[in-house]
Amino acid sequence: MDKIKNWHxxxxxxxxxxxxxxxxxxxxxxxxxxxxxxxxxxxxxxxPIFQANPSKHLSLGIGIYWFALLFDYFDKLVxxxxxxxxxxxxxxxxxxxxxxxxxxxxxxxxxxxxxITEYQNEIxxxxxxxxxxxxxxxxxxxxxxxxxxxxxxxxxxxxEAGETGTLLYIDVNNFKPVNDRFxxxxxxxxxxxxxxxxxxxxxxxxxxxxxxxxxxxxxEDPKLWALNLCRSATDLAQDYDxxxxxxxxxxxxxxxxxxxALLEQADKDMYSEKQSSRRRQENRR
Numbered sequence: 290m291d292k293i294k295n296w297h298x299x300x301x302x303x304x305x306x307x308x309x310x311x312x313x314x315x316x317x318x319x320x321x322x323x324x325x326x327x328x329x330x331x332x333x334x335x336x337p338i339f340q341a342n343p344s345k346h347l348s349l350g351i352g353i354y355w356f357a358l359l360f361d362y363f364d365k366l367v368x369x370x371x372x373x374x375x376x377x378x379x380x381x382x383x384x385x386x387x388x389x390x391x392x393x394x395x396x397x398x399x400x401x402x403x404x405i406t407e408y409q410n411e412i413x414x415x416x417x418x419x420x421x422x423x424x425x426x427x428x429x430x431x432x433x434x435x436x437x438x439x440x441x442x443x444x445x446x447x448x449e450a451g452e453t454g455t456l457l458y459i460d461v462n463n464f465k466p467v468n469d470r471f472x473x474x475x476x477x478x479x480x481x482x483x484x485x486x487x488x489x490x491x492x493x494x495x496x497x498x499x500x501x502x503x504x505x506x507x508x509e510d511p512k513l514w515a516l517n518l519c520r521s522a523t524d525l526a527q528d529y530d531x532x533x534x535x536x537x538x539x540x541x542x543x544x545x546x547x548x549x550a551l552l553e554q555a556d557k558d559m560y561s562e563k564q565s566s567r568r569r570q571e572n573r574r
Contacts, residue, residue: 346396350389357382429496431477432484440495440503444548447505451542455511458536458555460563461500467529479529486521503552511537534563 360379427439435443447454461483468476480500487494492514493505506514515535525531536559538551546554 346389346393350386350391350393352386353382354386354390357386432481432496434484434487434502435493435495437495437497440497440505441548443493443495443505444551448540448546448548448551452507453541454508454539455506456538456540456551456555457504457506457511457515458538458552458559459502459504460534460559461502462532462534462563462566463530464500467531471529475529479525479531482525483522483533486518489521503555511539532566534559534566536560536562 357379360382361376427435427442429436444456461479464476464479467479480496483502484494484496487502487504495503495505497503504514515537518535519533522531522533536555536557538555538558540546540551
């Protein structure tokens with residue numbers, strides 16, 4: 290039905306009307322009205338909303354309404370004694386049929402609203418799930434910091450935008466003995482405390498694996514920031530005999546680089562700092 294265009298219907302109905310006016314049919318106008326109404330009712334019944342959700346009210350209403358039109362046509366053709374009862378009957382049937390057809394449309398509208406609401410709720414749940422999955426995919430489960438994937442995404446965005454800043458590569462020294470001596474639960478607690486210190490310092494922080502972290506600074510003095518961080522971690526040094534080795538790698542649009550190259554540079558600087566710290570400790574002995 291939906292493949293037949295509106296102008297096809299108009300041409301068809303005009304042709305039928307001309308044919309009925311030409312043929313010697315009694316009450317041709319009423320018969321045409323009966324035919325026209327029948328086509329409209331059939332078209333309504335074929336609508337997708339009723340095809341997907343068949344309505345007993347619509348089927349009943351169409352049947353009653355059509356019989357009422359049929360009686361309305363024949364009450365003009367029968368002898369007078371039968372015409373009046375038929376006229377009363379077709380009026381009653383028209384009212385009842387129209388009521389059931391209207392009820393079907395009301396129910397269909399209500400059903401459509403429910404389906405739209407369910408569809409919107411499903412979209413909302415899907416979006417929330419997508420956000421949650423994205424968060425989990427970019428978050429370190431233990432510390433709540435960004436993970437390695439989040440680091441590379443963020444760093445790539447900064448480099449492509451031509452931003453200036455510094456990448457700090459942080460390694461927790463003597464962390465393995467903490468696990469060996471106090472257990473993994475305490476080790477996890479130490480990592481969480483380290484993460485809290487990074488957060489409190491207002492840095493964009495990431496845990497990229499084990500006891501290794503990365504900080505991205507924008508306009509802060511990286512050496513001063515690293516010094517203040519080490520000072521704030523003295524409680525951890527006292528409680529668990531750990532320290533922080535920090536490597537620096539600046540980036541700017543004047544020195545194009547890649548996330549991998551920048552991370553490698555900071556890692557080398559961190560290792561150099563770790564070696565220097567060990568030599569200083571040995572010299573003190």
